[in-house]
Amino acid sequence: MVLPMLLVCMVVTVVITVHVICALDEHKRKRFSGASLPLPPGPVALPIVGNAFSFIGPFGHNPHRILTSLAKTYGSIVSFRPGMAGNFVVVSSPEAAREALIKNDAALAARFVPDNTRALGHCSESMFFLPTYSHLWKQHRITLGTSLSTGRGLDTTRPIRDRHACRLSEHLRFCSGMPIKIGEAVQGTVLDVMSNILFSKDGTHLRVKGGQLFKDLLVEVLEDWTKPNVSDAFPFFASLDLLGSRRRISRGLAKLYKFFDEEFVERRLGSSENHHDLLDFILSQHAKSKLTRSEITKFFTDIFLAASNTSRITVEWAMALLLKHPEKMKKLRAELAASLGTKEFVQESDLDKLPYIHAVVKETLRLQPSAPLLPRMVSTDGMSLGGFSVPIGTNILINLWAIGRDPTVWPQAGEFLPERFLGSRSLDFRGSEDFTYRPFGAGRRMCPGLDFAAQLIPLLLASMLHKIDWSLPDGIVPEDVDLRDRYSMVLELAKPLIAVPVSTVCRAPPWLM
Template sequence: MPNGDSECAWPWLWRAKEASDAIPRAAMTLLVIAIAALSFFYLFRRRKIGTAQLPPGPRGVPFLGYLPFLGTDLHQKFAELAKNYGPIYKLQLGSKLYVVVSSPSLAKEIVRDQDRTFANRDPNIAATIMSYGGRDIVFSSQGPYWRNLRKMFVRQIMSNASLNACYNLRRQEVRKALSDLYRKPGMPVDVGELALLILINAVMAMLWGGTLKKEKHEALGAEFRKVVAKFMVLLGSPNVSDFFPALAWLDLQGVERDVKRVHQWIDDFIQSVIDCATTAGRTNELFEQKEEEPKSNEQQKDFLQIFLDMEMDLEDNQSFMDKNRALKAILTDIVIGGTDTTSTMIEWVMAELLQNRNVMDKVAEELTEVVGVDKMVEEQHLPNLKYLDAVIKEVFRLHPALPLLVPRSPHASCVVGGYTIPKGSNIFLNVGSIHRDPTIWDKPSEFRPERFLEDPGKYDLSGNNFTYMPFGSGRRICAGLALAERMLMFTLASLLHSFKWELPQGAELELSDKFGIVVKKMNPLVAIPRPRLSTPELYMSS
């Protein structure tokens, strides 16, 4: 072996021949210490989590990983891969590691046993922009800000008292829609667009008591649906910038540019709501202003007024700009989460009922028995609509709005199912696959609501049964679940009770879907409503 400084492969590592070498020598010494420390930490961490290996998974190609083979329908692709690699497997997508879980027992480990570890988010570029930098409930990671935000939202906005107090506002908007339908007998209706308009108006009314001006209804509703649908596709589509953060500045697919445009439209929409609520007596070109009514107690305030009256000190040293972003982020959650996903599920329910006329007949019979044809549906009727509830649950099983939920990210490396899950990886819970697992569900491809009547207490939407989690589970379960349940059931019951629905002559119904973070029907559902109540006067009530 050669000896001497002149023949050493890296002589500058060990000796500084001149005073000017002191700085690089010191830097290299620090680097060696850092490498040693990181190596020790890695070995210590491996010792703590045991010798478990990473989950199995497809190899992919160098640099890109499995990206070239991913496709666009992720929920279907993930189900196919599970057949080859089992209920937990990994995918290397660019520089990021993803883990897909599709069994109830493993899901339980994540959402119950190690819920705190898996409570973080790693929002992609689209989600970061739309959530005002991760300031909303959905995409902010756990910590004081998220805990305070969720506590405020669930306890004060989504409480039974608050939801009961604004029932009349919801009912009024549903009744208006029924009246409008009655005035257009035999006209084909885009069911998803109709549902979205009802929900937009209901949410606007609950936010601050104002609704869309009548002349703006159809145009703005159609544009809102188009904008939100585009965002959902952008949010769920693979983006090179997310998988290779070093290339994000190039925005190779134009996703960041497109999301910013969508975000600007929604931000303007939200700002118009805030302007109307915070400027006394002011109206704008989109919203009507309701007459001020005396409020007998705090619970009768609009949602937005509750927000504005609260301090909203969600974190230390929160600036006015931070509070404004937080308010807009929360309102965006309510406006999008309370309209898009719910209208999507209304469309799926109506599609399945039109595909299964015998089930629709049973729903109609139940509504006649519980409500009667000489009355309108009220929220007090909903607990007695057991069969309709089973229908909705079955649709959530077959067509969960978010079949992959919102990905979680562990804040520390841990073990799930005997496999190491590294810190910072992204975890998909494939509830769409769990909901169609033949080892769990009898004839899982069939639409059979009766399965939810056989043991009524076994399944609900709260995520406590890990074979059925359409809204997620654990501390990251959907914060707006209480409102979603009420709005979905009440709107559907009202539409099905007030009208008989049929397909246009010659139309063929299909149930294919298109993937976004919210999975929608590939083609909009168009149907014709026929009045079924006893007197025309019922349709004119509000």
């Protein structure tokens, strides 16, 4: 008797919930339909589930492709609702992107906060999720400028990038004839670069409490952090943590926080020697009560999780595209040979003589931007986009993937043609004035590591190709190189790229002797 009664109660509850949500949706539509501007068009959303059937999780499997398809049907400004997480508007044209990121920059000061980032309250002090009017957000941007986004900071850290790019090249030559995972090799190098900039240590072999490698812990946290979570589409499930993501992320973040805090304490209690790294600057800010220890550990976590992943992804994509198009690889290696001659290793000062490698990186970012969907959130009322009303609280997605492949903007849009960037001053990393090319975003939330990435990525790619030829393993031909992608907040290869370095120089790298 009890079980049937429970079932009846559940059914009644669901029915009432559906009616209430439908009424609220109708009220909201009536409220805004009476305004001077209409809401953006989009597919019909069902009660409760919204457009979730078109997606897996809040954004879906390969959402950049799904949203590009929606734009072909409804136009360059499309609205949809993934579950009960609120309304989303996706922007898929240069004109609409310019209006969103420049004209409405101040109105888009906030960002959607995924449930995974709420683990240990990380989002409350994270530069990625704080609104741009936050004092802490501004403080973090200032801190980053000391090493990653100003000319003086980049000049100071140049020897670090040169040293580890050289090590990467030495390692690949030592592995001549052996298949390697490109992403792993690059990620180790990027991790060492970042850890030396931050606290003057190589990060590859560092271990956290319990003996786990620091780099492995970063990978674990990133994998869970970037997985789709049902709680984002249906917030009432958040407290249940159905997939266990927040619990796993909390354990990983706790280890990272402790690791960074120990570095902080060790430096503060150690000698007064100036290391000229970011941690020295952080200590000075802490001494002036501008940053707390909690804010510092979250800041370091953000930097490592972001920089070690996005740079690795771009280099791996570039290598995949070059292996897929051996004529481009040949052209690039010829440029390196002609410009560097007998010089054994590439240095950052050589990059000005290598226009084709910059063109390759730019074309890679056009086709496969590491962050294909730039997220923003409307934080003020009365905003409009393209003649449509966009209410406060609406989540905005700038579809860089769609803009970069727009055939009305890019001739042969789906082809890998680095030559299109040669001699073009308007198409640089900061984007074109008409917004056809904005791989690092724009406005206040433009990627703070833009200038750093613009130096590091081509340097690593050049170091991997100078005096090193590449082949594919197991008789794979260039036509079979798998360029399928996988979205998980960032856009990476669906399968890790494996290739074989071939070098005439084969000796143990100096740090192993």
